Amino acid sequence: MSSFGKIGVVGAGMMGSEIALMFALAGYPTLLSDASRDAAERAVARLHDVLDRGLPRGFWTAEAVETARRQLSVADNLDAYADRDLVVEAVFEDETLKRGLFAKLDAILPADAGLASNTSSISITTLSAAVSEPRRARFVGTHFFSPASRMKLVEVIPTADSDATFVDAVMETMAAIGKTPILVKDVVGFAVNRLLHALVLESIRLVEEGVCSPADIDVACKLGLGHPIGPFELMDNTQNSLSLSVHEILYQAYGERFLPRPLLRQMVAAGYNGRKAGRGWHRYDSDGKRK
Ligand SMILES: NC(=O)c1ccc[n+]([C@@H]2O[C@H](COP(=O)([O-])OP(=O)(O)OC[C@H]3O[C@@H](n4cnc5c(N)ncnc54)[C@H](O)[C@@H]3O)[C@@H](O)[C@H]2O)c1
The missing domain is CATH 3.40.50.720 (NAD(P)-binding Rossmann-like Domain)
Structure with a gap:
């Protein structure tokens, strides 16, 4: 010890x-x-x-x-x-x-x-x-x-x-x-949140541009990159409003590269906050199971 x-x-x-x-x-x-x-x-x-x-x-x-x-x-x-x-x-x-x-x-x-x-x-x-x-x-x-x-x-x-x-x-x-x-040095987001949210923001951009659906990006991250969970599943589990507030903090510190995405703002404003809300990037039943 x-x-x-x-x-x-x-x-x-x-x-x-x-x-x-x-x-x-x-x-x-x-x-x-x-x-x-x-x-x-x-x-x-x-x-x-x-x-x-x-x-x-x-x-x-x-x-x-x-x-x-x-x-x-x-x-x-x-x-x-x-x-x-x-x-x-x-x-x-x-x-x-x-x-x-x-x-x-x-x-x-x-x-x-x-x-x-x-x-x-x-x-x-x-x-x-x-x-x-x-x-x-x-x-x-x-x-x-x-x-x-x-x-x-x-x-x-x-x-x-x-x-x-x-x-x-x-x-x-x-x-x-x-x-x-x-x-890790004492910088905003430390290391892991900077890495994670760079991926999350690019994932949302892919959806905004109509390149892939959230479900397909989740599959891509799991099967192509070996991640245990996709970025949209993760955002739904931890609530979309939390991701948005992290993006706002990172944007203040680092500027353009962490600019919060309009689609995420829209989802949060609509109350599509994730698993607990029954709807986020995916839809969930009253037990929180993915539909
Ligand atoms: N949730 C995550 O995924 C995560 C990951 C890493 C770090 N963090 C950080 O860990 C911290 C706690 O997050 P959490 O998710 O466990 O939050 P939480 O809301 O589940 O727990 C916070 C606890 O602090 C207690 N509390 C509030 N004021 C207090 C006081 N004056 N004295 C004693 N206890 C008090 C609350 O009653 C509550 O039980 C935060 O700083 C958060 O940013 C959270």
Whole structure:
């Protein structure tokens, strides 16, 4: 096990709960909290289901599952993090909320503890400015991918202030929890979202130009490029409005090459937001099954 002993995760939503699960499965004592104890307890109950379902499918060994159940606990409030060595933040994507949370954690954590953010779009340097100068050396981005219990990649994003030894320890820890970390500079979209949305935007352009249908582009990406899911299926699963807001952020940072597409704007304005809405690039029944 790497140099961090006790782990904290704040935000028990889709990402935070599964990030906590990864640490617990690897044997780290892990505290998880959310805005209320109830919400965190509901998240832990969901994680126990994830473990129950994953075990027969061979995702984890029986021993790791047993360890995870023992190591995962709920914290009532941030004071419980006073003995943590590393705290990962995964609350709503809101800069003011995240900065406020980091300032509070900075005051509570031991001097040598580290902080990490799972933000997808906020600059890690900007977030690190919310903590005291010495803590900035122990502040990093850890960008996990959804679902965090299955996706192997973590983008590790240092800032100019991050201490190299601390960053190495975070990289080692990501490997210790079964992930494959890559080092990425603190730029808008980091590396993966820039790559992904270059593909997504070109896919929408192909549809706008009448070159291919969304269904055929999904097939092309899966059978021709070996992707596990096509770009239109992916947009429908994660909601089209999310892709549009990512394009707006990337466009602001990089200009023309990420110009949001009119067709995507039209779909979002029409409410064709994807699987949950029953209609996006594809159509879905009330159980979310593709028609
Ligand atoms: N969903 C994804 O695919 C994905 C992928 C990578 C990164 N991210 C990033 O991860 C973060 C979390 O995303 P998510 O999809 O898990 O969101 P989510 O809405 O599922 O979960 C966010 C959780 O934060 C909790 N929360 C809000 N304010 C809080 C506070 N003050 N204290 C404690 N908890 C609080 C909410 O109650 C909620 O449970 C965001 O920054 C997001 O951009 C998301």
